[in-house]
Amino acid sequence: MPIYEYTCHKCHKKFEALIMGGDTPKCPVCGASSVKRLMSACGFVSKGAGGETASRSASASSCAGCSSSSCSSCGS
Numbered sequence: 001m002p003i004y005e006y007t008c009h010k011c012h013k014k015f016e017a018l019i020m021g022g023d024t025p026k027c028p029v030c031g032a033s034s035v036k037r038l039m040s041a042c043g044f045v046s047k048g049a050g051g052e053t054a055s056r057s058a059s060a061s062s063c064a065g066c067s068s069s070s071c072s073s074c075g076s
């Protein structure tokens with residue numbers, strides 16, 4: 001589940017919120033629903049980690065016969 005960083009238009013407080021679906025969070029400080037989503041560091045971290053995992057699994061997959069990285073039948 002994605003965690004986004006928001007800033008409140010009303011009190012300008014930054015906060016993080018776990019977003020499910022298309023929910024818009026409310027400011028935990030003043031309760032305003034007028035918030036703006038920021039490009040959070042968390043989003044970049046999870047994106048980078050996902051890319052790293054994908055590339056790592058791709059390079060670790062030395063088996064030509066299947067997509068598994070630990071294939072006992074191919075012996076590689």
Ligand SMILES: [Zn+2]
Nearest residue numbers: 008011027030
């Ligand atoms: Zn606020």
